[in-house]
Amino acid sequence: MTIGDELLIGQVVDTNSAFIAQELQKIGIEVVQITSISDQLPDILSALEAAQSRAAIVITTGGLGPTKDDVTKEAFCRYFDTELVEHQPWLEHVKHLFAKYISTPINAMNYTQAMLPATAELLANPYGTAAGMWMENTKGVVVAMPGVPFEMKSMLQDELIPRLVSRFKRPFISHKTIVTYGLGESAVAELIQDWEASLPPELKLAYLPNLGKVRLRISGSHTDQLVLNDLMDRALKGLYPLIEHLSFSAEHDRPVEALIADKLTQINGSLALAESFTGGALAAKFTQMPGASKYFMGSAVVYASSAKTSVLGVPPSDLDSYSSVSAQVAEAMVLGAQKTFGAQYAIATTGNAGPSIADSPEEVGVVYLAIATPERVWVERHEMGNHRERIVEKSINKALTLLYAELLKL
């Protein structure tokens, strides 16, 4: 349950629920529903009641701040028939945080962060002033965590997961995801339909199509881990030969940029980028992952035509003759990136992401993707549709796939 008016007016996307669900999965706890509700006391109370009728564990985030609009603590007191009392060690923690990290002096509102439900077991929060709360009744456990994602994440992993593991007996759960590239959902489904029909009832298959990729997820749950492993192994052995030609990552649902990162780190390789319409988003795929400095040299985000020349040495005559959206310019960009950054491998992107067409005769959605390796360089032209976000995301997926296919040949 995520609590906060900002979710219901769409001001904030709920990323907490997916993170929590992933972590619960790992310890065999199944999520049956995710609910986002307002900061109104009656809504919280009725949602708590409904949630407890569905599940033995209810986890909430949000509404634990010091300001008046946050009422989760009050709701928990009402729901569990208890009251707020000052919690001395938590008060010390709040004072400590202010002394160490915050430039403004502590005020009366901050002190209220140490007023906590008398019957709650507290969950520590090293990064903030909001305490987590673990409370129980005859129906099960109800937990409150702060809504700020990094505070919630640390509390979940260090405080809540260990308590759940020791408190609840859980079945074994297993998921395997295989990422396929190049075919649509229904074409993949047709390819594996006989296999799908022969799956045992303990296993379930789902298709997750997304911009040029289709992920196949097989999920199983069983009280006996050996039986579950055996069912899963047999299913996978039947599946692999059918989709081998479409798939890179058989074992894990890891994004292709992570697979590239592993491979480059392993071979001590280096990578540089030259980005026009992807505008830094391709670079961010790599730099978001810790350890990128082992192989990632950098990216020349050359949005303006003049930058293509000044940073990457693209000949102005190529820009004039072929326009910035052309195979010639893509090739000059990728070679420029390889040289400027001194990298073994390089990717370049140039295209029209729209909505308007800049200085090129090509239509919106036309992109050129260039790959350079120590041995060769080549360019592909693709039409990625007419939707800006989709053009960028599909092009990034395609470019990464091209590079990874090349790295796999090593």
Added chain:
Amino acid sequence: MTIGDELLIGQVVDTNSAFIAQELQKIGIEVVQITSISDQLPDILSALEAAQSRAAIVITTGGLGPTKDDVTKEAFCRYFDTELVEHQPWLEHVKHLFAKYISTPINAMNYTQAMLPATAELLANPYGTAAGMWMENTKGVVVAMPGVPFEMKSMLQDELIPRLVSRFKRPFISHKTIVTYGLGESAVAELIQDWEASLPPELKLAYLPNLGKVRLRISGSHTDQLVLNDLMDRALKGLYPLIEHLSFSAEHDRPVEALIADKLTQINGSLALAESFTGGALAAKFTQMPGASKYFMGSAVVYASSAKTSVLGVPPSDLDSYSSVSAQVAEAMVLGAQKTFGAQYAIATTGNAGPSIADSPEEVGVVYLAIATPERVWVERHEMGNHRERIVEKSINKALTLLYAELLKL
């Protein structure tokens, strides 16, 4: 209601709900709950029933694909006591999409996309094979849309919103958000507590703290638009003088990068970036917005030290003497970006985002942000904590704020 097992295991973050909520807000429809459930028929049926007991309009996304794991159409048939029939015009649409965009031949599964509930009014989907469905019973309206975000977005805007507007009488709703920078949530709350206490009951205040920013959202709802406007105006007039020194964007909840984009477009200015630890994420803030080519020249994402020299001309002696995380290198980077890209304004970032420390004696969380304008260049040192994601996001916010404050002086 978002439907799909992938949501409950955290494989996919539900971004559809926030988008839908935003669009409904605009036409005065209040969202009372967001629910994510599994692809199981019984779960969909009981969630539909619960949702209809709470609201006159229930909007679902997901579960409309051609594969076996998708059962939303079946659930709707069961719930509305009708059956699937072949819909001839939709079959033509599916055939047309395959002929035009898809390289694989159409198969039996794709044909099932034209099997639709007999009593459903269809909502067109120009981008995909899944039809939207509008169905009614005595309790109200239930709508199904595809889960693929760009298909859903176009259907929502072009098909669903116009139908909702003509079908339902709605109150007037108004939101104003003021973004403040520099003070924490409780410090802002203290500053405006008398004003907050004097707000009329029709208006509601919420605090949305996020990495160096606190957004204040005032929401109001009234059947008389003039009364609502008057209440809102009076509230804002009381608030502005209290927080003027903390705020840039009084009228709209627009991110600071959009304000910079407006300002630069207006003055015909140009911007370049030099990014080390922000790794392309700062560039992506600008290039995500259509029209970036009017002012955005590019970004040198110089992750490797050697790239700082080869792309931006940072003297190797500065890197040796001061390390890459230093005021000297930040300054050389920002001047290099200004020169290389031929830009009037430039931002440079260098720092330790962790988890490990690379080639610098500075601790994790220490960043240097440099700004260059036609008149001057300066560098600020900040400590951004010890969490990789937060360090990057806080630094980006801070750097953008510094530049915007400077542009406001023009």
